[in-house]
Amino acid sequence: MKPFFVTATGTDIGKTYVTAGIIRAARQAGIDAMGIKPIMSGYNNSNPEASDAGALLAAMGKPVNEQTIAAISPWRFAAPLAPDMAAIRENRSISLRSILTFCRIAAEAAPGLMLVEGVGGAMVPLDNFYTVRDWIAALEIPAILVAGTYLGTISHTLTAVEALQARQVNVNAIVLSESLTSPVPPDETAYAMAKFAPRIPIFTIPRTNNETAFKRLAWALSADELEEGAQRL
Numbered sequence: 001m002k003p004f005f006v007t008a009t010g011t012d013i014g015k016t017y018v019t020a021g022i023i024r025a026a027r028q029a030g031i032d033a034m035g036i037k038p039i040m041s042g043y044n045n046s047n048p049e050a051s052d053a054g055a056l057l058a059a060m061g062k063p064v065n066e067q068t069i070a071a072i073s074p075w076r077f078a079a080p081l082a083p084d085m086a087a088i089r090e091n092r093s094i095s096l097r098s099i100l101t102f103c104r105i106a107a108e109a110a111p112g113l114m115l116v117e118g119v120g121g122a123m124v125p126l127d128n129f130y131t132v133r134d135w136i137a138a139l140e141i142p143a144i145l146v147a148g149t150y151l152g153t154i155s156h157t158l159t160a161v162e163a164l165q166a167r168q169v170n171v172n173a174i175v176l177s178e179s180l181t182s183p184v185p186p187d188e189t190a191y192a193m194a195k196f197a198p199r200i201p202i203f204t205i206p207r208t209n210n211e212t213a214f215k216r217l218a219w220a221l222s223a224d225e226l227e228e229g230a231q232r233l
Helices: 016-029 052-061 064-071 083-091 095-109 132-139 153-165 187-192 211-220
Strands: 003-006 034-036 113-117 143-148 172-179 202-205
Touching: 003 034, 003 083, 003 153, 016 113, 016 143, 016 172, 016 211, 034 064, 034 095, 034 132, 052 064, 052 132, 064 202, 083 095, 095 113, 095 211, 113 211, 132 172, 143 153, 153 172, 153 187, 172 187, 172 211, 202 211
Parallel strands: 003 113, 003 143, 034 113, 143 172, 172 202
Antiparallel strands: none
């Protein structure tokens, strides 16, 4: 089963929420699923449970402690900034080559569905030369693009899709995670967006009562059913 890279149109959109939701739904359906979060900014080592990696570990049914956090998130920074800026605050640097090696080893060891959760949005810098988009392109795995349903999300999402496709990244799905404030229902946003991205399946995740939505998405990923032209709203 091939791995997927979970990226987003920006920060605080819902990457971890969606990644953890997919893992939890897959495991409940008896599907092997795991996730890694190689880079974390804004990490507080006194409260690992509240971190993104902590959420992924909880979804995998694993204990949350410094050892398990380090196993899925080796590059951790205290400042809640873009990775390049956060690393500078600690006189550290990020090696894309090392990140790629870590991700490939994890993918090879995964028995089933494996999700690589990125950091920030698709164009967030990792260092002076590379962005998250470069990371995804180098891994040569399909992307799941997480977006919100706030006013303006259609423009942000289509811009991110074009940026990823410009580097030959295959966007296998767009996941609309319902924002706290949405001008219209998520399905209406999905319908409007689909006209401009007709070959990318679109899934919507409501803020509440979303177990069925996550199960549908987890099953599509695990069964490799994300075929071009099939809109799943």
